[in-house]
Amino acid sequence: DVKVTQSSRYLVKRTGEKVFLECVQDMDHENMFWYRQDPGLGLRLIYFSYDVKMKEKGDIPEGYSVSREKKERFSLILESASTNQTSMYLCASSKRGSYNEQFFGPGTRLTVL
Amino acid sequence: GDSVTQMEGPVTLSEEAFLTINCTYTATGYPSLFWYVQYPGEGLQLLLKATKADDKGSNKGFEATYRKETTSFHLEKGSVQVSDSAVYFCALRGSGNTGKLIFGQGTTLQVKP
Numbered sequence: 001d002v003k004v005t006q007s008s009r010y011l012v013k014r015t016g017e018k019v020f021l022e023c024v025q026d027m028d029h030e031n032m033f034w035y036r037q038d039p040g041l042g043l044r045l046i047y048f049s050y051d052v053k054m055k056e057k058g059d060i061p062e063g064y065s066v067s068r069e070k071k072e073r074f075s076l077i078l079e080s081a082s083t084n085q086t087s088m089y090l091c092a093s094s095k096r097g098s099y100n101e102q103f104f105g106p107g108t109r110l111t112v113l
Numbered sequence: 114g115d116s117v118t119q120m121e122g123p124v125t126l127s128e129e130a131f132l133t134i135n136c137t138y139t140a141t142g143y144p145s146l147f148w149y150v151q152y153p154g155e156g157l158q159l160l161l162k163a164t165k166a167d168d169k170g171s172n173k174g175f176e177a178t179y180r181k182e183t184t185s186f187h188l189e190k191g192s193v194q195v196s197d198s199a200v201y202f203c204a205l206r207g208s209g210n211t212g213k214l215i216f217g218q219g220t221t222l223q224v225k226p
Contacts, residue, residue, distance in 0.1 A: 004156070031212045042117075042202060042218040043157075050212075058213070090156055094212045102214060104149075104156035 003027070004105035006091055012111045019078040021108050023091030029103075030096040032074035034058075034066065037088040037107070049074055050096065081112045115140040119203050119217035126193055126224050134188040134220045136177075136203035144205040146170075146179050146186040147214065151200040160188075160201070193224045 007022035023032065031050050035043040035058075045058030047066040055066050063085060067075045074093075078085055088109050092102040120135040138144065145164045149157040161170030166181035175190045186203060203217040 033213075040218055042216040045213060048213060092157075097212070100212060101159045101162070102212065104158065106154070106156045
């Protein structure tokens with residue numbers, strides 16, 4: 001069974017902390033994505049990566065960075081967490097190719113106090 | 114830029130009622146279109162897709178037809194069940210090989226027995 005796993009389901013952090021969200025996929029997919037999900041806004045793409053050590057900005061990259069040192073792992077980093085980054089974060093992966101389905105992890109609900 | 118607009122929710126139906134969730138899009142070229150579903154506490158999973166005009170995607174009793182003339186991809190089901198209660202997202206993938214998706218804001222469906 002295909003699997004995308006995220007390191008935490010729930011996370012509570014304080015303003016100014018550095019936060020790491022980890023995502024691992026076991027499907028040997030080239031593409032990996034980080035989204036945030038907010039009520040009424042749907043999913044918005046933060047960053048994506050189409051190969052190891054490659055990354056591209058999505059629609060809302062401000063305040064975030066990413067790291068992809070291994071093909072199966074894609075990390076989202078909040079350098080200095082702020083309250084407006086309280087959200088649900090979803091990771092996804094897909095094979096290279098424009099018709100390939102994205103597989104999603106269960107999400108991490110991050111609260112920044 | 115490309116965008117997806119879904120009907121506002123929540124949608125509340127009785128079991129066995131007919132479901133329509135409207136989705137329209139704006140895109141250049143010939144996008145692929147998708148419906149994803151998110152059950153409570155889970156990540157998104159692909160429900161159905163269509164990759165060219167007049168294609169009909171179908172799965173689990175749900176259907177959607179890619180209508181280029183009206184730029185629409187409405188989701189329908191003839192008889193909903195309580196287990197269909199979820200959030201439904203319409204999405205498009207534009208041209209290019211990165212696999213990026215653009216999502217609508219999501220529509221919450223609640224089916225009552």
